[in-house]
Amino acid sequence: MPAPAVEVRDLVMQYGETTAVDHLDLTVETGSVTAILGPNGAGKTTTIETCEGFRAAQAGTVRVLGLDPRDASLRPRIGVMLQSGGAWSGSRAHEMLRHIAALHAHPLDVDAVIERLGLGSCGRTPFRRLSGGQQQRLSLAMAIIGRPELLFLDEPTAGLDPQARRATWELVTEMRDHGVTTVLTTHFMDEAEHLSDVVHIVDAGRVIASGSPADLTRESARNTIRFTATAGLDVVDLMQALPEGTKVEERGAGSYVVAGDVDPAMLATLTAWCAGRGILPESILVERQTLEDRFLDLTGRSLR
Numbered sequence: 001m002p003a004p005a006v007e008v009r010d011l012v013m014q015y016g017e018t019t020a021v022d023h024l025d026l027t028v029e030t031g032s033v034t035a036i037l038g039p040n041g042a043g044k045t046t047t048i049e050t051c052e053g054f055r056a057a058q059a060g061t062v063r064v065l066g067l068d069p070r071d072a073s074l075r076p077r078i079g080v081m082l083q084s085g086g087a088w089s090g091s092r093a094h095e096m097l098r099h100i101a102a103l104h105a106h107p108l109d110v111d112a113v114i115e116r117l118g119l120g121s122c123g124r125t126p127f128r129r130l131s132g133g134q135q136q137r138l139s140l141a142m143a144i145i146g147r148p149e150l151l152f153l154d155e156p157t158a159g160l161d162p163q164a165r166r167a168t169w170e171l172v173t174e175m176r177d178h179g180v181t182t183v184l185t186t187h188f189m190d191e192a193e194h195l196s197d198v199v200h201i202v203d204a205g206r207v208i209a210s211g212s213p214a215d216l217t218r219e220s221a222r223n224t225i226r227f228t229a230t231a232g233l234d235v236v237d238l239m240q241a242l243p244e245g246t247k248v249e250e251r252g253a254g255s256y257v258v259a260g261d262v263d264p265a266m267l268a269t270l271t272a273w274c275a276g277r278g279i280l281p282e283s284i285l286v287e288r289q290t291l292e293d294r295f296l297d298l299t300g301r302s303l304r
């Protein structure tokens with residue numbers, strides 16, 4: 001396996017009395033899209049800015065493509081999209097992109113990127129006069145134009161309309177197909193679920209859960225089937241019929257909860273077990289936990 005693109009070990013970052021990052025560990029595998037999720041003030045931007053080399057680690061170690069993030073030789077190899085835009089307010093959109101492209105050895109085609117991100121009408125407009133969404137798209141274009149190996153995107157789709165959001169998703173997916181590693185922060189669960197291979201959930205300056213979106217939502221109390229039927233069914237026998245690790249409980253007379261790896265086969269086994277005993281369930285409800293539910297369970301807070 002190739003060396004990780006980003007390795008953060010025991011990172012501590014403080015602003016005066018405020019501990020923004022508190023002994024945080026995080027690994028980003030090469031070629032992955034990795035999302036960092038967390039409530040406001042969790043320490044995501046501080047962590048990402050340290051990886052980008054904008055802040056020096058106060059304690060702990062950070063390695064980006066095997067190097068210290070402040071190593072100047074990293075600049076052409078990474079693309080950065082800041083939350084605050086990152087372009088000089090007077091710079092004109094297309095000039096800016098052409099300028100950045102000229103600084104790189106193998107840039108993407110500027111006109112193609114302008115077209116892809118719907119920036120055609122922004123040519124001579126100074127950055128400060130662009131709409132919020134246009135500024136976002138230009139910042140993304142600036143991050144990718146140099147064909148980086150590693151992309152950092154801090155809330156890339158905040159404030160974008162649905163079409164621009166889709167275009168951004170497609171672009172990130174395409175970059176991944178070309179081997180680019182992407183680290184992004186987002187407040188949109190669907191974005192994390194749709195785009196990322198790995199999600200790190202950060203709260204109060206620490207990573208509190210990591211895994212693929214599927215891993216994080218599996219094996220949770222909310223992956224359940226609830227059904228009602230005659231009271232007093234033989235739940236032990238039912239459990240034996242279902243896949244190993246499945247739990248069945250009668251919670252109140254005739255009200256059953258089946259918890260485990262809920263999939264179509266399990267539902268079929270359950271209904272077959274009932275049919276074999278002449279039982280017609282009165283209601284069957286499949287509940288799958290979403291990443292948002294899991295996030296709420298872990299942090300006690302909603303994403304925004």
Ligand SMILES: Nc1ncnc2c1ncn2[C@@H]1O[C@H](COP(=O)(O)OP(=O)(O)OP(=O)(O)O)[C@@H](O)[C@H]1O
Pocket residue numbers: 015018019020038039040041042043044045046047
């Ligand atoms: N420049 C700064 N000066 C002082 N405190 C700061 C500064 N930047 C961030 N903080 C504080 O550090 C903590 C972490 O902030 P950070 O911006 O890293 O969080 P975040 O997870 O990116 O939040 P958000 O989702 O709101 O962008 C917060 O308590 C914040 O108030």
